[in-house]
Amino acid sequence: MLRSAGYISLSRPRSLGSLKATVVFFSSLVLLFFFTYLYARRAQADWARHRTGPLTPISLLNETTGKVDLWGTCSPEEYAQGQWVRRPYWTRPSPLTRTNTSEQIYRDLLHGAHGPEKLTSKEDILKFARMEGCASDGEDIWNQFAVTNEEQWDRFPKALEWEWIPGGRCTGKSGLRDWDLEGFLRDLVEGGGWLLIGGRVPFLRAYASVIDTNPDSITGNHFFSISCLLYPHVVIGKSTSYERDRLQSLYLDPSSPFAGRFQLPEGFNIKTTPLVSFKRVDLLWSVNDLASMHKALHPEFYSPSNSFKLFGDTAVWTVSPEVYLNIFLGPVATANYKTMIVSSAGHWTMDLFHGYHRAHGSDGSTLNDSRLLFPSDFEELEPILGYDGLLIFFREAMEHWANAVQRRLDTHPPSVSSSPTRQRQVLVRAYLAGHDACHNARDPWAEERPPRASWNWREIGRFNKIWEERPRLAFTKMSISLELIGQETYDPMAT
Template sequence: MPATARLLKDLKKVVLLVVLILVALYGAKWKRGSPVSSTLTPSEDFSRSCTPQAYAAGQWQRGALFEAFSTSNMTQPHDALVFAGFSGCASPCDFCNLRQLAADNEKQYDRFPRAHLYEWAPGDACTGLKPLDIERFVKTLVEDGGWFLVGDSVSENHFFSLSCLLYGHVIATPDFTESEHWERDYPQHLYLSASSPIISTIDFPKGFDINKTPLVSFKRIDVLFSKQELIEIHRAIQPPGVDMSENTLFGEEAVWTTAADEYLTQFTAPLPGANYATMVVSTGAHWTVGTFGQTIPEGIDGVLNLFEHAMKIWLHKTETHIDMSSRTSRPFWSFGPFAKKVKSRRRAVVRAYPAGHENCHETRAPWTEIHPFSSTHWNWNYLQIFNEIFEKLLVDKIRYPNIHYLGIDRPARLRPDAHITGDCLHIMTGAGVLEGWTQYISHFITNEL
């Protein structure tokens, strides 16, 4: 046998031996669902668990303050803050605050305080969800990494809610009182305030700058790709022979968006400009036949087809950005038996998009079950299909280990009484829906990963 052939044969034996050793050493840990060892016993692991399915399987119930406040009356906008239990909100925009708190229409004051007096009780299988500890949450955002919210104006609702939950610890930018002309997709940030009462207890990462490093950011990106990217994706998925020379894909509805690589690069950027660990993504309401008026095939089927192909590309891009950002911090021994096990510090969570409610302002209490739509409103009756596309794609944890689907839209779908005054899609701050997203996402990234 030639020397080269013997060398290759011996090399194959060595590789096989290394693989067998790694399987023996680490195989049991992979079977438990995580490549990272745990110091908890199985019973302790279970006691801390609350899967997205278990969280969403609950019901709204009267909160502890229901009897004390249920006979109160709302007489001024500030009452909405009191009923919600907030001391204030970090946003310096009075008009924005009133709108987000659903306190900008006196004709709807009778919705309060009842809208704020319900609490979400997760399903029985959720045994590990704890109340959100605000001070601990702030420390985590600094020490372990912040949140980067990507989505449409419902994600902006979530951002505003965070500015109220973290009031007293953060400063919000931009100051919307400085001008009447702000673009809807202008980036918004929450920075750690120098006057936060816990600032002396925080272990700051090297390079962290309270004036430059956001704890939470929101960027409005309605459809996760730029228009040009989606035009190119749409053309690429057409069968041969289809004339696309005059197809512009987009219809007349306005959309605010940007290129995927642009905001993914921002998400994975280093200190001091960024320190994000979690990207919270949600999209759905702008995937309509009004936004995409020239899909092939036509109508909602064409929009759904485009969405599925686009999300496959988006997931690949996102996983690649996260993986590459983690590789830059890996030690020299990144592979083989001497390698330190490296788990990416960053992850993305896809929050299921909740549908709106018909005639929501006529309702004054939560539902106990989701009601079917009596007519077609925008794409609300198709939003669950968009969610299911994401959910099915993210079953593949080999391909997407750092992207997770959170099907936690049911609490919102049971709250027709929790919308802002101007429409029946956007969600008011303080009613528990948005705050529940924060509580659960914080739990998930801390205890379920």
């Protein structure tokens, strides 16, 4: 069974998202990063035990193991049962400091001297965010922090003064761990790094001449957040490639005072072994993979009288799983990864999958959730269009993706990850809907509001439910051969 890593819960406290990459969105990503850290470091699950079970909230794809080490002291549901509390930015020693009002340090900070009350220069945002800088350089930093438009400076520092206080057991001693920069770096070096797979990153372009003016990446912003949280102890690898899907990596800075305190794994090279990497993969499959898969699963779209074409003209950057699994499972010198964190759904839109667009009427989903559970051998008399049909295909594609990834992990040589602490795992992170006018808001919402109609945001919750709640299906039409996935085309009916 494959389950999302709890990030669907963050869509509730995160009341303000942004296609324009506002700082409110950045703050949410800091929370998202913190929660990912906890699950990627400590959660273990027995994949084989649940292969026919429900898609419940927390799970990992592990290399074959008989051990189960589930921990539930802070479930996603409990994390979501909290509230926003305003905390002046100067009361936080670091970006992820959790407030404890019983501590003397908090009272001293609250009633003592404090910092400026308004933004007077772009550089002030670093003080408000309690950061020293970011591994990325150049003007792109200010784009990411959303301070390039002086007319919107009145949002700060208030936009960064809201702390999410989770509920349930998350606030207890056995709940969320306190942020420890050295400890987290130690986890990445000694325990294994992260490979982030997901949507585009528009801002980490220290060596590019063109700035992407249409950013929409959850995973890309996640990577940028990490580059700031770990600064100045990490550096970003220089690249001569300006390709949007190039691999970007953070490395331990040899000049960091922490560097000499870590026990480097055998084969670890401080100059070539990444701590965290990001690769843009919009759909988790290549275009050819999905086209072949769709034709095999949905012949009702391909009648002789129908010139159906699955994809429109929207640009997309995506590759077969074999490509990024080769990166993930590489040698320690260039891939000391323990966890691959993937996210999809954001690019599954009518613009891209234009074949599902309804010529008349709305593309919005109308089917109840049970109708999304059609087995792949269910024969529809007519094609299901709009997001109803696309959600069904998304479920099928992600089921085959999970099977393909699991087979690769099962066949990976055990000598590469013989230590239990280095056992590679795959974490699925649910997507978050955005808001293209959040720069007009000045406070978090007290209650959840319906997503806007932009892009596919109204459907994001249903994409996430496919990972989170639905029973696993038995697909009888196709069995993907992993050896064929990396080719330009493959036969989805191959065994």
